Amino acid sequence: MKMASHSEASLTLEAYLEQQRQRVEERLQALVPGAEEEPVTLHCAMRHSLFAGGKRIRPIFCLEAARLCREATARLSRHSSGNSEESSDIVDISCTLELVHTYSLIHDDLPALDNDDYRRGQPTCHKAFGEAIAILAGDALLTLAFQVLAELPRTPADVRVTLIAELARAAGTSGGMIGGQVADLEAAAGGISPQCLEAMHRAKTAALFRAAVSLGALAAEAEPAQQAAITRFGECAGLAFQIADDILDVESSLEDLGKTAGKDALQKKATYPALYGVERSRQIAEEFIQEALEALEPFAESSGTLRELARFLISRKA
């Protein structure tokens, strides 16, 4: 199926986000075992967290990065057999980012970690299903992400292994999401330098944003230069996203945010607002967005939607 790009279809950003969110939602419903399948409790717990109203930002970044790289490649090779059709696997690929993101939220919310009772306005997984099931539901979502990538029906095996390796590195220990989570725990116990704060955000949040666009580019079999540009974009956008998230935690209420607000300060978390104050943090987020937009220059005007998406990351209210 050829998906009209945001700009082609002259959709508002909201309508575009909603349309893409629904594509992701439908595939996630099909990829995760049904709530009636054994073990029922576990599948209910996985679905509780996965379908709690997430914005699906990472999958949408993945879809848009794939579209952009595909179009750029088609333009370069328009006299050859260049193909700008969307791979029918791309929505599945984008969903694996949400599986990994949701697993990380379930484990982060556990009493031994952030001890959060609410997420997206609903009880967290362990509040609804108990700690044991929450731990296993997280494990299951992570495992499923790799299974989905390994079993993609229309993507060549050499691309599939590249996607799996990239996602595993982004989710892993050295410079990856788990490593960032450990740095976060240790910083809350002790204080942090500006350099370490940035490194922590790069690992904890930006690595998965980088993987989101990088998986999209890999699925579109992008040229190395495109791959490098899109990766730099994802990393910078991810850093800006995390700073915006920390600012929202300071400025919002439970009602706005759907999760307990103001917890970072209570838990002495290392954040940009704690280290720089809210105003300077906003500037830093803006600087990262500028760097993200510069990274898109090789794609010129066709990168309009990704640019709008990047701006959206720091202007959202929840």
Place this chain on the structure above:
Amino acid sequence: MKMASHSEASLTLEAYLEQQRQRVEERLQALVPGAEEEPVTLHCAMRHSLFAGGKRIRPIFCLEAARLCREATARLSRHSSGNSEESSDIVDISCTLELVHTYSLIHDDLPALDNDDYRRGQPTCHKAFGEAIAILAGDALLTLAFQVLAELPRTPADVRVTLIAELARAAGTSGGMIGGQVADLEAAAGGISPQCLEAMHRAKTAALFRAAVSLGALAAEAEPAQQAAITRFGECAGLAFQIADDILDVESSLEDLGKTAGKDALQKKATYPALYGVERSRQIAEEFIQEALEALEPFAESSGTLRELARFLISRKA
């Protein structure tokens, strides 16, 4: 490197197990980030559990299944270009079984699950490093297993994705390890039928044994009939292993076992000894081993080592 088989080299089973264990140990040391690499605490926690003296039974089953299938294929195609050389990736592949097994032990030992203080004579991961780090160390070992398979340097990509899909299914929810763990939790809360007990053991333990030999066979590019035979062997051997494990829990001391003994009864776990008594459980384990040995008949005399390994599963003392 061509590895002499147990029978060829006329080693005792103990010497063979020790030799194979050392091969696995060496590769695991290389595959897991060093204890000095950031984040140090996390890598120390991963290594604490991974190098606590495990017998490496699953990797050894994987290595031996690969050898058997390779030799069988070489015999079938001895007039063609059949190659009985061991793939240099096979030890890495075998190590991923141990990464997944260790992650499952770390999470199972957590207070919210089995709440175990000792494992292999040492404090469990959460006793040594705290619950937060133990949860993340388990997550990291699972993630690393998929990364290692995706990045195997000498295995064709189409084989790599098959290995990853097989491991993910064995570790997953429906009929896989996580599903079995949930059934185990729920059975302890409520009682269980003989049919459900067997299904639970198939998922909780036998699935990863099946994956161990199945990954070995896939890596050796075994024929479908060989693959089916070896898979049935692994499943039956895994069931026998779990029954033997439950019997050891009844009959051993902390000193013998390296973990708290008698806990299954205290926690009202659903086990074969609880449902059938020790003597009948021994018979059932023996029956599963007989079925495992029958499954090996297509391999005839060259399956001697795998037969001895199966016998070892139910005769071991710890």
